[in-house]
Amino acid sequence: SQQGEEDPQALSIQEGENATMNCSYKTSINNLQWYRQNSGRGLVHLILIRSNEREKHSGRLRVTLDTSKKSSSLLITASRAADTASYFCATDGVAGGTSYGKLTFGQGTILTVHP
């Protein structure tokens, strides 16, 4: 079953605009991660935020985490056409333990950035 629900399912923007994707999850977590997938390819890790962190930055990416609401957001600033991809949030679904390689993924947001 999918723990993460992502919103919106699809997002279409122009180059230079910011893109915001949201993710909600159901259980307690150790960390939440965001991954990117180009069409039909493997997933690429973008950023990991731990349950005791509220915000994290990496280049043009900004992730927030609200454990009280069980939600996270991914902001991509100054989007480029090369950012066109599907974006997934993933949680380990355990708190204080280990899920031994098991991440629960959301359904993803398809981002299209028009040149």
Added chain:
Amino acid sequence: KAGVTQTPRYLIKTRGQQVTLSCSPISGHRSVSWYQQTPGQGLQFLFEYFSETQRNKGNFPGRFSGRQFSNSRSEMNVSTLELGDSALYLCASSFVAADTGELFFGEGSRLTVL
């Protein structure tokens, strides 16, 4: 440093056949996880191996099995293939043993069952 390598990249099978997929993790990574990705169900966890031991298993029937070798390479096998097994099968490796942190994914093996 070479990434995660999956073979074959594409394959076509017919119902009832069996298939074996291979995954070579990043050098030094001892944890290997497998995921199935379909349009309907999304990404679903199959199983995870560490030091040749299966430590975790997802909710898949017994037709799905796997193993890991002493060099950390892993294989997964699907027997008695069904049409619904058509999917992208992704392998991921990780260095950290005690925490599911960043996973490094291969490009996947796309299986089509006719």
